[in-house]
Amino acid sequence: MLGCGNVGAAFVDLVRRQQSTIETRTGVRLEVGAVAVRNLSRPRDVELPEGILTRDTFAVVSDPAIDLVVEMIGGIEPARELIGTAIKHGKPVVTANKELLANVGTELYAMADEAGVDLLFEAAVAGGIPIIRALRESLRGEPVKRVMGIINGTTNFILTKMAEEGADYSVALAEAQALGFAERDPTADVEGYDAGAKAAIMATIAFGAKVVAGDVYHEGISRITAHDIAMAKRLGYVVKLLGICELYPETGDIAVRVHPAMVPLHHPLASVRDSFNAVFVEGDAVGSLMFYGRGAGGSPTASAVLGDVVDAATNLVKHTHGALGAFARATIRPIDETSAEYLLNLAVVDQPGVLHAVTGVFARNGVSIRAAEQEGNGPEARLVFITHEARESAVQATVRELRDLDSVRQVGGLLRVIGS
Numbered sequence: 001m002l003g004c005g006n007v008g009a010a011f012v013d014l015v016r017r018q019q020s021t022i023e024t025r026t027g028v029r030l031e032v033g034a035v036a037v038r039n040l041s042r043p044r045d046v047e048l049p050e051g052i053l054t055r056d057t058f059a060v061v062s063d064p065a066i067d068l069v070v071e072m073i074g075g076i077e078p079a080r081e082l083i084g085t086a087i088k089h090g091k092p093v094v095t096a097n098k099e100l101l102a103n104v105g106t107e108l109y110a111m112a113d114e115a116g117v118d119l120l121f122e123a124a125v126a127g128g129i130p131i132i133r134a135l136r137e138s139l140r141g142e143p144v145k146r147v148m149g150i151i152n153g154t155t156n157f158i159l160t161k162m163a164e165e166g167a168d169y170s171v172a173l174a175e176a177q178a179l180g181f182a183e184r185d186p187t188a189d190v191e192g193y194d195a196g197a198k199a200a201i202m203a204t205i206a207f208g209a210k211v212v213a214g215d216v217y218h219e220g221i222s223r224i225t226a227h228d229i230a231m232a233k234r235l236g237y238v239v240k241l242l243g244i245c246e247l248y249p250e251t252g253d254i255a256v257r258v259h260p261a262m263v264p265l266h267h268p269l270a271s272v273r274d275s276f277n278a279v280f281v282e283g284d285a286v287g288s289l290m291f292y293g294r295g296a297g298g299s300p301t302a303s304a305v306l307g308d309v310v311d312a313a314t315n316l317v318k319h320t321h322g323a324l325g326a327f328a329r330a331t332i333r334p335i336d337e338t339s340a341e342y343l344l345n346l347a348v349v350d351q352p353g354v355l356h357a358v359t360g361v362f363a364r365n366g367v368s369i370r371a372a373e374q375e376g377n378g379p380e381a382r383l384v385f386i387t388h389e390a391r392e393s394a395v396q397a398t399v400r401e402l403r404d405l406d407s408v409r410q411v412g413g414l415l416r417v418i419g420s
Helices: 006-026 057-062 079-088 098-115 131-138 153-165 169-178 193-207 226-234 298-317 354-364 392-403
Strands: 069-071 093-095 144-150 237-248 253-264 276-283 287-294 339-348 369-375 382-387 408-417
Touching: 006 298, 057 079, 069 079, 079 093, 079 098, 093 098, 093 298, 098 193, 131 144, 131 193, 131 276, 131 287, 144 193, 153 169, 153 226, 153 237, 153 276, 193 237, 193 253, 226 237, 226 339, 226 408, 339 354, 339 392, 354 369, 354 382, 354 392, 392 408
Parallel strands: 069 093, 253 408
Antiparallel strands: 144 237, 144 276, 237 253, 276 287, 339 382, 339 408, 369 382
């Protein structure tokens, strides 16, 4: 093992508890032979045998007595070099490192295939939910056209608190930090970078094309207000941070994005609360599937790691491995060229002619309005619009022009509407 933090400690404990069951079912006995860590004296949540800890990571990955490597140190370097060294020494690798895979995953997949060993990474996306195994095995022959889901537990917890308790964003974030759901610096979670890395990995596996973290459009939840949440609820929606991966079969383009979206109450994703995750897969033959469960935490993530370890160990004994195959070059469709329905609210001057002026801006930019209503009167007057499906570039042009209208005091949040 490389690293022994929260997930690593839970993994060691799970191996001990499941050791005899795994051996009975597979004929393979798993033993933790070495654990490489930065600090030997740091207290850990699991008791380790004497002499098993070491600081020498490269000695572990090249040791002939070690059959398989589990990488849980995170980051790109030295994880990439360590995984590469293990593979070159004929050792399968199991990793939970989403940042690494979202940037150089296809390079490592090819290296593992060439060496004839497994590189498995179920725990890198959605914790204990077996979405990667489903995409790379069960749905390998399925023409998948969209993978969409709630893939960050921190943001889902925050948005749940805002929706159910009317809490402001800052209050909900502080509670998430107090409970350990959010880091002291929550940027990676609340601005969508964590979900973006996971979305890149899912898109790569689902569509068989190389998608990296830099291809993903990110928009976080830090600007979502209690008013946005309340307005969505009144209209029959909930707000969720979604990772969305779409394939456009007519061109072969792939669009991958992370942003808040209004989800209708009848949609399965709308009922996913707190820190739970859910991934919705749509295919031509299979229709719609949803995978739901705990997307983070030591025990759920350790369960996913152990499942990969059992597969890799069994394949190693049989002198085989699960190849991912070749990945095509991805043509990424930018966010400006995607389409959705949108909700836009405006604080306006309450006087005759304002609605005509505002709707004229929509019309000039080719954005059709599906529904419109006024909230409040006088200085509290707001206009709320939901559009028909429109191109992102046209909607953004509409927003820019609306900001220049004298009768528009403020352009509020712009939310995409998904699944209506």
